[in-house]
Amino acid sequence: MSQRFLAGAPFAALLGLAAGTALVAPAWAADPEPIRIGVIAENQAIGGVAITNAAHLAADELNAKGGVGGRKIEIIEYDDHSSSADAVRAFQRAVNQDHVAAVIASYISEVVLALEPWAARLKTPLITPGAASNEISRAVHDDYARNKYTFHGYLTSSFLAQAVCDFSHDILVGKLHMTSTVVMSEDAAWTTPLDDTSLQCLPEAGLKVLDHIRFSPDTTDFTPLFNQIEAKHPDVITTGISHVGVQPTVQWASQQVPIPMAGISSQATTTSFWRDTNGAAQGVLVDENAAPDVAVTPKTIPFATAYAKRFGITPGYAGYSAADDVNIIAEAVQRAGSTDADKLVEELEKTDYVGTYGKVAFYGRNDQYTHALKYGPGYITTLVVQWQDGKQVTLWPENIANGKLTFPSFIKLPQPHAAQ
Amino acid sequence: MLALQILIDGFAISALYGLGAIGFTLIFGVSGVLNLSHGGIMVIAAIAAWAIAGDLHAGTYIGSAAGVLIGLIAALVTYGLVVRPIQRSRAIPRDETEIFVLTGTLLWGIMIQEAVAYFFTDNPVTVVPLISGVATIGGVRVPYNEIMIAAICWSVIGLLWLLVNRTRAGRALLAASINPRGLTLLGFELSSIYLLVWTIYGVLAGLAGVLLATFLGAGSANIGQLTASAFSIVVLGGLGSVSGSLLAAYVVGYLETLTAYLVAPTLRTIPSLLLLVIVVYLRPQGLLGRR
Incomplete structure (x- = not known):
């Protein structure tokens, strides 16, 4: 319950931030266009709401540091109610109406598998921070030219x-x-x-x-x-x-x-x-993938602490990856110098980012799991916790x-x- | 040992089904209302018990009692806000009232489901049982809570029987289900009888919701299923027949348990739904139905 009530906080923070910049930063003639990232997740599910929460948190942190290359990150969130059909509609809206540069979506493999062809049709990069099915990256491997827009930002099953x-x-x-x-x-x-x-x-x-x-x-x-x-x-x-x-x-x-x-x-x-x-x-x-008190990377504990402070619970597994995904998209946009989808895909493929739970990098075109997270020492590994x-x-x-x-x-x- | 396990598990589940369905059938018998927000009211009680026991640190006893109370309030709100205005509306033709009530409560149930999912996620919640631990009966581990659920359900059903058969208000209730017009001629106010039956219903549904949360867990995702199972039990037993509903609850409970243990847990609900189709086809008034 508390995370729902607190979900209003990011908007208030953004509002305050926007008001603040308007007052102190009149030096720029006009603020550059924000980088829009669509977040499609299951806000009514424990696994899904972590994605929305973490994306807002990561964007706010980037914006507090001045954004990326002077551009703010704007998260546009959509609740898919754990439904593939709702997710597809949200994806179409995100691309056609809200003009997002990329979409972060879902912890449910069925939902991501439904979005994958739409990422190809609408030529928009899609990263899932929480779905696990091998089929997601298999499709990229089998038909790269078509499905290269999809990135599997979580470990395969x-x-x-x-x-x-x-x-x-x-x-x-x-x-x-x-x-x-x-x-x-x-x-x-x-x-x-x-x-x-x-x-x-x-x-x-x-x-x-x-x-x-x-x-x-x-x-x-x-x-x-x-x-x-x-x-x-x-x-x-x-x-x-x-x-x-x-x-x-x-x-x-x-x-x-x-x-x-x-x-x-x-x-x-x-x-x-x-x-x-x-x-x-x-x-x-x-x-x-991460425990809130184990410093897998220097970013783990600060992220988990900030998340717990704002939402009252520790991030679910997909929260860590969603926060990283916001950052790698922002960096890719900066490196590409534009939000052109094909250039973004090229840059996302070059991702080499130390995130909240390990080093984020994607397998290449000729690997078995194309565009899936690299797994193993030096990249992403997992740990086992016991509830006590x-x-x-x-x-x-x-x-x-x-x-x-x-x-x-x-x-x-x-x-x-x-x-x- | 498997037979004993099925016997025990089936008994507890069936008792819970029975408790949930009796209130449902009572309302239909007395006022002709099919309340399709039934599952929603059960889950509101469950979530309230969980939140009050856990988030407000009131403990499981106060939490459970408060859950039942909030279930009762939810039932009365349903009656006052959804059912009563439709029944009193002059704009709705008399012979269409029932279909309007059906639609109204269905939509109300969906609204409850969405609201619960929005505020509390669609994850099921569980309430700490009033007594923990397990008993070993003939080599089968049975949580004390399961035994207690069966005992509470049957005590409440017994109390209800006493209320209906031994008190003036209860007999008026019975009379209303047989001949409401005759009752009004004797000077009884039908609306106060309706209020009584909704109050009884609210307590039963609230109790069933809280007990369900201590046993299997309950959440917004279960609302449709809970309404559907109460509905099919009541249709199977005969709409408006309390003893028919009890019988049907046990038939459905045991059929489900047998399927889950002997065939596959995934197919749990299939045979009882098939049975429902067969009964509706061969004996449309249900097992013990009057009309």
Whole structure:
């Protein structure tokens, strides 16, 4: 609720800023045209509202420093209500009426996949800060001339799965002597490639996959699913959830399912998750791109702190990337010296920007994931946090860990001797 | 053990469905109103309980009680702001009142849904159960909360039975559902009976909403589904029949639970919807319907 009420603040700030510049800066004959960036997001969803909030925050920070090359950044936001049709209409409006230079859009892969052909038709750069499906960058790779306007500003599902496998290998297998898992994912575009990779890399990491469950995002009662999982006696549940989060987590805790949950759980990346679950998130392990108190780059903590101060909660995962996207678009416009779409694409491809959670750069035309974020040491990596008493405690990679693993008392961990 | 699990889970879910549907069917029986903002009122109660317990740090007891109260207020506002003006309007022909009420409450429900999503996001919220912990019954872990929900639902249903059959106001309610004209001839004010039935409805819907939030969670995205499930339970049981609704709630609850456990959780609602189609085709008045 608080983030909705506070959403008015950026406008007030902008207004004040505009009034201020009008008073003190009459030296310029006329203010240069602002750089307009369209932001299409799901303002009613935990995953989506972080995009809108973070874009405003990043733009205000740039503008406070005088903008980019003397030009202000203007964010024009559209709420797509988690609907592809609404998002497409917003995109058309952003391009044809509001004349944006580029669009930052959505955390939902289905929405971004619907926008991708429109970015091609209307020749307007599109960056998604939160969708994960491999199909987004595959389309760019397969038909570059047409789809080059789309940039995948978040990790592809395959990389996310790989990160979860790496963590599983180091901590779940290495430290907790786990040997088996059940993969539990919501049925959505982003989890198809996620599960493909997980099913392959989890056994390599040392976890035998005993069952693979894909459930409808409309599910409200998770008891039968947990029942099915428990019957297989896995050591851990590997999650792939984003549209759902609160309900499975609360039911897992209230039914005292004795198996830990670890993996991707997008809603659990922001502090409102603790409130929404009334603390049922205790012990849940979540892979995310940044934690608010871990200085992955010098920009992480200042950004997360400013965000929390303004919106009352920590940024969800897509907030970090959305803030970076505003900056890389602004820099690309500056380097290109214009908002011409083809020139912008050329400059965006050259992006080499230290952002809020790593170095942002895109794969090239001949790479498998064209225009997707480069993943790996030196670029973007992920970390794993555990919810402990209302805080996200970072546990992996071990060189940045700032706490120890603990689980609620109902969790039964494998006994070390049993694993030998 | 699976059979016991299904038996227990199905019982709690069905009790909750029953509680939600009884108020719905009562209003129809007494005043001929189909309230399609039903899910919205349940979710308002749930969100209020969550916000008051959490954001205002009032704790789960006060939060839950306040949630039920706000559910009641939402029901009375629905009656006073949407249903009553349509019923009293001279511009709407008498025989079209019901369709206008149907449309009015449907739109009202959508407005509630959008408002909840705007102010509280479309994420579901959960309320801390009044009692936590799990009991082990025959090897099946059952949260105490699930047992308590079933107990509360049945106590409330029992109280309602007493109210309708043992009190003067309750018998007037019953009479209104049989012959409203006769009742007015005896000097009863129909509008005060309507107000009573909406008050009862508000408490039932509020309670069902709060209990749902402690059990499965509730949010704006569930509003349509909640209305639809109450509607199909009531049609299945026979519009206006309280015992029919209870029977139908258990049929639907168990059919869903069986499907979720034995077939696939994804197909949960399909068999009960098929059953609804079959019943409407073969026995349009519903299982225990009178008309």
